[in-house]
Amino acid sequence: DSGVTQTPKHLITATGQRVTLRCSPRSGDLSVYWYQQSLDQGLQFLIQYYNGEERAKGNILERFSAQQFPDLHSELNLSSLELGDSALYFCASSEPGTSGTEQFFGPGTRLTVL
Amino acid sequence: AQSVAQPEDQVNVAEGNPLTVKCTYSVSGNPYLFWYVQYPNRGLQFLLKYITGDNLVKGSYGFEAEFNKSQTSFHLKKPSALVSDSALYFCAVRDLRRNRDDKIIFGKGTRLHILP
Numbered sequence: 603d604s605g606v607t608q609t610p611k612h613l614i615t616a617t618g619q620r621v622t623l624r625c626s627p628r629s630g631d632l633s634v635y636w637y638q639q640s641l642d643q644g645l646q647f648l649i650q651y652y653n654g655e656e657r658a659k660g661n662i663l664e665r666f667s668a669q670q671f672p673d674l675h676s677e678l679n680l681s682s683l684e685l686g687d688s689a690l691y692f693c694a695s696s697e698p699g700t701s702g703t704e705q706f707f708g709p710g711t712r713l714t715v716l
Numbered sequence: 717a718q719s720v721a722q723p724e725d726q727v728n729v730a731e732g733n734p735l736t737v738k739c740t741y742s743v744s745g746n747p748y749l750f751w752y753v754q755y756p757n758r759g760l761q762f763l764l765k766y767i768t769g770d771n772l773v774k775g776s777y778g779f780e781a782e783f784n785k786s787q788t789s790f791h792l793k794k795p796s797a798l799v800s801d802s803a804l805y806f807c808a809v810r811d812l813r814r815n816r817d818d819k820i821i822f823g824k825g826t827r828l829h830i831l832p
Contacts, residue, residue, distance in 0.1 A: 604759065604761070606759075637822075644822070644823075644824040644825060645760075645806060645825065647821070647822070650819060658819040660819065692759055692760070694759075694760075704750055705762070705820065706762065707752075707759035707760040708759050709759045710758075710759050
């Protein structure tokens with residue numbers, strides 16, 4: 603158990619809908635990262651937050667947004683969903699202040715868009 | 717721009733034999749390098765990392781990796797494979813010159829099959 607929690611575990615929804623994925627980082631970790639894993643694209647970095655502020659952006663679509671709250675949990679919002687958004691979405695967290703620190707991954711949310 | 721390549725989609729090894737999973741990287745400055753493992757329906761688990769120092773890094777579950785600066789490689793190795801090592805392995809790199817963020821770039825993954 604990495605200490606990173608994600609809810610829900612599974613999500614099934616229809617095209618055009620909007621969903622929110624939630625992540626709680628390990629205790630003490632200030633950074634939260636979101637990744638999308640699909641069969642054809644591999645593991646894609648979406649966005650990073652550090653202590654409430656956006657720090658790095660990857661291949662995140664405009665239909666997707668994220669935020670990190672004062673209690674450090676994070677939410678990833680996916681809107682106007684398309685079939686191609688079906689994937690595993692992972693959250694990870696890491697310790698503050700150390701450049702070489704590894705990331706700890708949550709169990710993921712499997713999103714199925716029908 | 718930083719990048720990482722895992723040239724093999726799949727590696728098959730007989731149980732008890734040594735295994736190698738290949739990784740090469742490209743960064744502007746000095747790299748931080750990582751290996752992660754993903755078991756079915758699970759998140760990624762950290763195996764080991766290279767930051768500085770000894771080129772041979774030891775990690776979890778008997779795995780080790782060798783940093784080779786001249787070949788820009790960071791291959792994952794294990795002297796004797798177990799069936800339970802069958803999983804998806806990811807190599808990842810962070811460029812030390814990127815001071816503003818901690819973005820890590822992952823390779824596409826290599827599926828390791830250990831044959832009994």
